[in-house]
Amino acid sequence: IAGITQAPTSQILAAGRRMTLRCTQDMRHNAMYWYRQDLGLGLRLIHYSNTAGTTGKGEVPDGYSVSRANTDDFPLTLASAVPSQTSVYFCASSDPGLYTEAFFGQGTRLTVV
Amino acid sequence: AQSVTQLDSHVSVSEGTPVLLRCNYSSSYSPSLFWYVQHPNKGLQLLLKYTSAATLVKGINGFEAEFKKSETSFHLTKPSAHMSDAAEYFCVVSDKRNFNKFYFGSGTKLNVKP
Numbered sequence: 718i719a720g721i722t723q724a725p726t727s728q729i730l731a732a733g734r735r736m737t738l739r740c741t742q743d744m745r746h747n748a749m750y751w752y753r754q755d756l757g758l759g760l761r762l763i764h765y766s767n768t769a770g771t772t773g774k775g776e777v778p779d780g781y782s783v784s785r786a787n788t789d790d791f792p793l794t795l796a797s798a799v800p801s802q803t804s805v806y807f808c809a810s811s812d813p814g815l816y817t818e819a820f821f822g823q824g825t826r827l828t829v830v
Numbered sequence: 831a832q833s834v835t836q837l838d839s840h841v842s843v844s845e846g847t848p849v850l851l852r853c854n855y856s857s858s859y860s861p862s863l864f865w866y867v868q869h870p871n872k873g874l875q876l877l878l879k880y881t882s883a884a885t886l887v888k889g890i891n892g893f894e895a896e897f898k899k900s901e902t903s904f905h906l907t908k909p910s911a912h913m914s915d916a917a918e919y920f921c922v923v924s925d926k927r928n929f930n931k932f933y934f935g936s937g938t939k940l941n942v943k944p
Contacts, residue, residue, distance in 0.1 A: 748930045757839065759920060759934040760874075767930055775931070807874065811930060816862050816881040819924075819932050821874040 720744070723808050723822035730798050730829050738793040738825050740808030748811045749791040750775075750819065751783060753804040760807060766791055767813075798829045832857050832925045836935035844943045849908040851938045853921030856902065862924040863904045864932075865895055869917045877919070880904060891915070916942045 724739045742749065747768045752760040752775075762775030766785040780802060782794045791810075795802055805826050809819040837852040855861055863880040878889025885897045891914075895906045904921060921935040 750932065752934075757936060759836075759936040761934070762931060765931060809932070811932075813926070813930060815926050816879060818864055818876050818879055819922075821866075823873040 721808055721810055721820055721822035723806075723825050725825060726823065727826040728828070730795075730827060732799055732829055733797050736795045736798055736827070738795075738806055738808075738827070740791045740793070740822060741789050742791075742808075742810045742820075743789065744810060744812075744820065745788060746810035746812050746820070747788070748813065749785065750809045750811075751781070751791070751793045752807045752809065753777065753802075754807060754824070755804050763793065763806075798827075800829045803827060803829045832861070832923045832931075832933045834921050834923050834933055834935035836919075836921050836938050838938050839936065840939045840941065842941040842943060843911045845913055846910050849906070849911045849915065849940065851906040851919050851921075851940065853904045853906065853935060854902055855904060855921070855923045857923060857925070859925070859927055862926060863895075863897065864922040864924070865889065865893070865904075865906050866920045866922060867917050868920065868937075874920070877906070911940075911942045913942050913944065916940055 721742045750765045751763040754760045764783040766772045769788045808822040811819040833856040835854045865877040866874045878887045880897045918937045924932045
């Protein structure tokens with residue numbers, strides 16, 4: 718089934734450790750996104766990429782980095798995790814176009830202790 | 831700049847009664863608007879989207895939303911709630927002129943009582 722695959726589904730991470738959340742899509746969408754979901758705040762954009770080779774900062778980029786080496790993959794890296802990065806992380810993709818929606822992965826639940 | 835305000839953080843209805851989830855948006859351009867649903871511990875599923883073809887948009891599971899430009903609103907409705915509608919609902923606006931970003935409201939949790 719076409720879609721977005723995120724890994725891992727959940728992780729407990731010690732503070733100060735480095736972690737990469739993986740995201741792969743097979744829909745050949747140009748745009749990809751990383752969001753974090755926190756209670757009462759909805760989803761907030763961390764980083765985005767409009768096409769392979771380009772990335773941009775969203776609303777809450779501090780402490781995170783991304784890369785987009787090809788169309789399908791968009792990993793999110795926490796260089797040195799802190800407890801405030803405890804959250805549920807969603808990867809999404811979309812095609813360009815005025816009314817095209819975003820497609821979401823199932824999420825990664827990350828707990829930083 | 832784009833932004834979305836969901837006016838109610840929690841809505842509680844009885845099964846079989848109407849549902850109204852309110853959303854107001856701010857956009858400096860003709861917006862693309864969406865409603866997504868998230869069931870507990872699940873990902874996000876598209877309910878419906880505004881495409882400018884009609885102001886009343888029909889979605890899945892009997893949901894509808896009406897785009898009102900004069901009120902900058904995109905409220906979600908359903909004539910008769912079902913227990914399976916209990917979930918969190920997000921109103922989303924996208925800005926295709928600004929790198930294709932999607933902006934989320936803070937969400938409305940819908941509780942359906944038997």
